[in-house]
Amino acid sequence: MADKLKFALALALLAAGVVGFYLLSEQALVLRVLAVLAGVAAGVAVASFSAPGQRFIGFARESVTETKKVVWPSRKETVQTTGLVFAFVVVMAIFLWFADKTLEWVLYDLVLGWK
Known part of the structure; x- marks a missing residue:
């Protein structure tokens, strides 16, 4: 049970970092990225104890x-x-091109008679 709580706390810390990124939309991008990294680091730290x-x-x-x-x-x-x-x-490209053109010739020229 304790491991589940630790894992839930780790997910909550990760989510808090992502939420912090959006809540700090008025701030500099560096600060927003640091919020995400802090959330990830805290989540990993808590999860590592489980x-x-x-x-x-x-x-x-x-x-x-x-x-x-x-x-x-x-x-x-x-x-x-x-x-x-x-x-x-x-080699495969040339082979597939040749097969495509052969089937095109057989179907359109021989079978259907379209030229």
């Missing part, structure tokens, strides 16, 4: 650890893969 918040923080830490284990491709591999993707897109 059990689901603690699980999420643990998940985020494990995700960062796993990301550090990834072997990222080199610049050369990235450029080569990107080139292959572009070449495939061009």
